[in-house]
Amino acid sequence: MTFTTRFAPSPTGPLHLGHAFSALLAHDMARSAGGRFLLRIDDLDQSRARPEWEAQLKGDLAWLGLTWPEPCRRQSDHLADYRAALDRLTARGLTYPCQCSRRDISAAASAPQEGAPHFGPDGLIYPGTCRARSMSEARPGDAIRLDIEKALGQGALPGFTETGPAHAGQHLLTADYLLTGIGDPVLARPQMGASYHLSVVVDDAAQGVTHVIRGEDLFTATFLHRFLQHLLDLPTPAYHHHALIRDAAGKRLAKRDDARAIARYRDDGLTPEQIRSMVDL
Template sequence: MPGPSQRCFRFAPSPNGFLHLGHAYSALLNFRLARECGGRFLLRIEDIDTGRARPEFEAAIHEDLAWLGLAWETPVRRQSEHFDDYARALARLDDMGLLYACDCKRSDIAHFAAAHDGWPRDPDGAPLYSGTCRDKPRRPAGEVLRQGGVALRLDMEKAVALAGQGLTWQEFNLGAVAADPAQWGDVVLARKDTPASYHIAVVVDDAIQGVTDVVRGRDLFNATSLHRLLQRLLELPEPGYRHHDLVLDEDGEKLSKSRASTTLRALRADGVSASDVRRRLGSFS
């Protein structure tokens, strides 16, 4: 068992594609930081979206990380095996009166935003939800999720009020950062086909696994505001955060599976060695 003050890091990819250099950088950084402080390094498989997760991609994650020279604790936590943990967290938020059912389609929300000039958008660029379903009669979360086409949204105004003042997180090299979860609006926390969103699953997983240091890409910096809100509402531990720079392609865009960025497997097939990758990413040779 880890000591009470032992730090814990994790790399948590989704098995919906092969890993690329951006994944390699994040994994190597987490592994190095854990090793430097005598801490733990975990691999977590974030396969909550069972419709996109594939066993061949999960197997490739293990293979690619081992090729890079990384080792991690076992057993590996797979989100698809822990839906009950997320259901309990959602039920707790529901008991607080913070969740409501929403049957609006994404196209409805997009059309509403288009019809209202200057309608606000969240940090990812999606239009904020207008609140059409917010005042409808409430139904238990479990009942809502059994009905297809219906989502569970967080009543952000109520959630922020309940969480109280002074919501911050500790960011590496920055210190205390003021959290602003309201910028995300009434986010979806669950659907029937995806019984927990990334946001609810990640805070529950980090708490259960004892993660003390969340080291991930800068593209998730703003999401930390929402994660800190959920942690406070659910009375979960607060980890420290370090959002690293992203690995960019020749066009200055971040590497991604959707852009078909060159994968580690492709590099390996072209004769690139793990040492070459580590040197290319810097400070890992």
């Protein structure tokens, strides 16, 4: 099996040093294994995605020395794939419509009887307000959630292999963690067609990704992604979660950190080799 990995940025802002590190590491690991490096465009959020940002991120990655096969998979072209996966889960009675806003969820999670709010890979753990609703009650503005408790009845829980420095080893899913550490995640959002969690497992399977290389901030999301692969009978990649690039205060970089954008370093006359040195590659 050919080592295949990917880098999947959103075209909603400039690439920064953290992106460069993740892309370079994935590219290097693929090349050292004689494998493939894919570029995937995560543009489900069409309200924020811009073609000029996509053009810039491709230019920045090419300047860094990365190569990939074209055309890239663009998520907005594959909404039918995500809908098909969602329909499979719905047909088994594992989904329900949710009309709660983020404010509703925050208020419910912060109620005195709930104790301190708990966060998972989908944000605040959903308190289950809409869990009794059926899909026949779905409205156009509803999100669609996975009913974790019902889904737990779908066979023995699997695990996954992690090779990253902080969590290396075998990790098994447990019912307790899925219920209390993840809760009922959103699988589809209004105007977006699918959530990140559903789209990423569908995309990785469609592209034959064998190794997922990404930041350690997504490690906990891997338990949800492995569960979705289990429910949808999709292949499971190996995972490698790397350390995040942080600023001098220890805060991880975000797209708002324009001062660390790759385009600015290019304009200042730095070389790709200097960028590699800056991120310890």
